[in-house]
Amino acid sequence: MARAATTADAFNAVAEPRRREILDALTQGERPVNELVTLLGLAQPHVSRHLRVLREVGAVVVREEGRQRLYRLNPQALKPIHDWVASYQHLWEERFDLLEDVLGDLKDEH
Amino acid sequence: MARAATTADAFNAVAEPRRREILDALTQGERPVNELVTLLGLAQPHVSRHLRVLREVGAVVVREEGRQRLYRLNPQALKPIHDWVASYQHLWEERFDLLEDVLGDLKDEH
DNA sequence: CCAATGCATATCCATATGGGTATACAATTG
DNA sequence: CAATTGTATACCCATATGGATATGCATTGG
Numbered sequence: 001m002a003r004a005a006t007t008a009d010a011f012n013a014v015a016e017p018r019r020r021e022i023l024d025a026l027t028q029g030e031r032p033v034n035e036l037v038t039l040l041g042l043a044q045p046h047v048s049r050h051l052r053v054l055r056e057v058g059a060v061v062v063r064e065e066g067r068q069r070l071y072r073l074n075p076q077a078l079k080p081i082h083d084w085v086a087s088y089q090h091l092w093e094e095r096f097d098l099l100e101d102v103l104g105d106l107k108d109e110h
Numbered sequence: 111m112a113r114a115a116t117t118a119d120a121f122n123a124v125a126e127p128r129r130r131e132i133l134d135a136l137t138q139g140e141r142p143v144n145e146l147v148t149l150l151g152l153a154q155p156h157v158s159r160h161l162r163v164l165r166e167v168g169a170v171v172v173r174e175e176g177r178q179r180l181y182r183l184n185p186q187a188l189k190p191i192h193d194w195v196a197s198y199q200h201l202w203e204e205r206f207d208l209l210e211d212v213l214g215d216l217k218d219e220h
Numbered sequence: 221c222c223a224a225t226g227c228a229t230a231t232c233c234a235t236a237t238g239g240g241t242a243t244a245c246a247a248t249t250g
Numbered sequence: 251c252a253a254t255t256g257t258a259t260a261c262c263c264a265t266a267t268g269g270a271t272a273t274g275c276a277t278t279g280g
Contacts, residue, residue: 015125016268020194027201033227046269048228053267067226067277075201082199084130085192091137091185126238129261143257154240158258177247 010077011084013057018042019050023059026073033069114204121194122186123167129154133169136183143179 054060058077062071078080134150147154163169169186173180
C-alpha cells in the first residue's frame with residue numbers, strides 16, 4: 001500500500017522531482033507535451049503520465065489545439081502546500097531571533 | 111523504481127500524511143515515541159519508521175533520555191519546500207490582481 | 221484516403237514503501 | 251538478576267509507481 005491513496009494530493013504530486021521540473025517549466029507559460037519531453041529529456045509516455053498526475057491534483061490544465069495538448073500551470077493547486085509550510089516558517093525564523101538575542105546580550109556585557 | 115531514490119528528500123518525507131501529522135504534533139514541543147504513537151493511533155513500529163524517514167531528511171532530531179527517545183522538530187529542514195512553493199506564490203496572487211483590475215474596470219464603466 | 225505527427229494508454233518489470241507482526245535490545249524497576 | 255518498559259529492526263505481504271516499450275487514436279498534410 002505504498003503511500004496509501006495519497007496520489008490525488010498536491011503534496012504527493014510535488015514529491016516527484018520530474019513533476020517539479022514540469023511545473024517549473026510551465027511557469028514560463030503554456031507548453032505542448034512535446035516541448036516538455038525535449039526539456040525534460042524523458043520519454044513521451046512518461047511525461048504524459050506525470051502530466052496526468054499533475055492534472056489530477058489540479059496543478060495543470062490542458063487545452064486542445066489541433067493535435068497538440070497545451071498544458072498550463074494552475075498555481076492555486078500549490079497553495080495548500082504553501083499554507084502548511086508557512087505555518088512552520090516562524091519556527092525556523094525564531095532561531096534568528098534567539099541568535100540576535102544572544103548576540104545582543106554579548107554586546108551588553110561589553 | 112517507485113519514486114527513485116527520492117526518499118532522502120524533504121518533499122518526499124512530507125508527502126506522507128502521517129509524517130505531516132507527526133511534524134504537526136512536534137510543533138508543540140519535544141515528544142517521546144510513545145506519545146506520538148498514542149496521538150497518531152498507529153502501531154509503534156510504524157511511528158518509529160516514519161520518524162526514521164523524518165530523521166534522515168533532518169526534519170526531526172532525537173535525544174536519548176533513559177529508555178526514551180525524545181523527538182524534536184527541526185523546522186529548517188522544511189525551508190527548501192517553502193522556498194520552492196514561495197516562488198509560485200506571486201503566480202496565484204496575480205489572479206487576485208487580475209480580478210481586481212476587472213472589478214475596477216467594471217466600476218469605471220458606471 | 222494514406223502517411224505522418226502528437227499524445228494517451230496499456231502492459232511489463234523492478235522496486236520503494238506502508239501496514240502488520242515478531243523480535244532484538246537497552247534501560248529501569250523490583 | 252528477572253520482569254517490564256520504550257524503541258528500533260527485521261520480515262512478510264500488498265500495492266503504488268516509475269521507467270521502458272508497444273500500440274491505439276485523432277488531427278493534419280500530401
